[in-house]
Amino acid sequence: MKFNIDIGHNCPPDGGAVGIRAENHLTMEVGKLVIQKLEALGHTVINCTPTKATSVRDSLQQRVKKSNAVKADLFVSIHFNAFNGQAHGTEVFAISQAGKKYAQNVLNQICSLGFFNRKVKNGLKYFVLRNTKAVAILIECCFCDSKRDMDMYDAEKMATAIVEGLTK
Ligand SMILES: [Zn+2]
Numbered sequence: 001m002k003f004n005i006d007i008g009h010n011c012p013p014d015g016g017a018v019g020i021r022a023e024n025h026l027t028m029e030v031g032k033l034v035i036q037k038l039e040a041l042g043h044t045v046i047n048c049t050p051t052k053a054t055s056v057r058d059s060l061q062q063r064v065k066k067s068n069a070v071k072a073d074l075f076v077s078i079h080f081n082a083f084n085g086q087a088h089g090t091e092v093f094a095i096s097q098a099g100k101k102y103a104q105n106v107l108n109q110i111c112s113l114g115f116f117n118r119k120v121k122n123g124l125k126y127f128v129l130r131n132t133k134a135v136a137i138l139i140e141c142c143f144c145d146s147k148r149d150m151d152m153y154d155a156e157k158m159a160t161a162i163v164e165g166l167t168k
Contacts (some may be wrong), residue, residue: 001167006048006080007031007032011050017080017081031047041163046072073088074135075128075135092140093138102135110141113157135147139162141153
């Protein structure tokens with residue numbers, strides 16, 4: 001398969017949430033591992049993450065443009081949530097029926113690591129999901145401001161769960 005991996009944020013001024021750990025750092029470490037693991041399985045991966053932007057909107061537009069230029073089978077955006085320190089767990093967003101299937105598979109794999117299941121949710125609010133032509137999902141791996149989640153989090157295990165969800 002041909003994958004687009006979109007590593008959330010990491011593109012100033014698009015910086016992401018900061019909790020116990022920074023979303024920027026978490027998405028980068030998981031995203032890099034996901035790319036490596038997909039390539040090791042023989043898949044083609046195009047990294048859609050830009051390195052600089054004039055605004056958050058521009059950062060998002062660049063991601064969509066990169067994706068739409070290469071006709072990928074699946075666009076996968078990787079994020080970490082933050083709320084009030086108490087909220088925890090995993091949720092995956094999609095719009096299309098095909099996207100929701102992948103979203104459910106990824107969610108099941110991540111939740112099997114022990115994260116609370118916050119369900120597959122409608123992704124209409126996300127620019128990258130609305131505007132990519134590929135089937136698209138956005139993964140909120142867990143909460144970067146939750147002690148429960150950050151104590152459980154392991155980059156290697158998270159990346160493996162995502163890849164299993166995408167490919168099994
Ligand atoms: Zn994010």
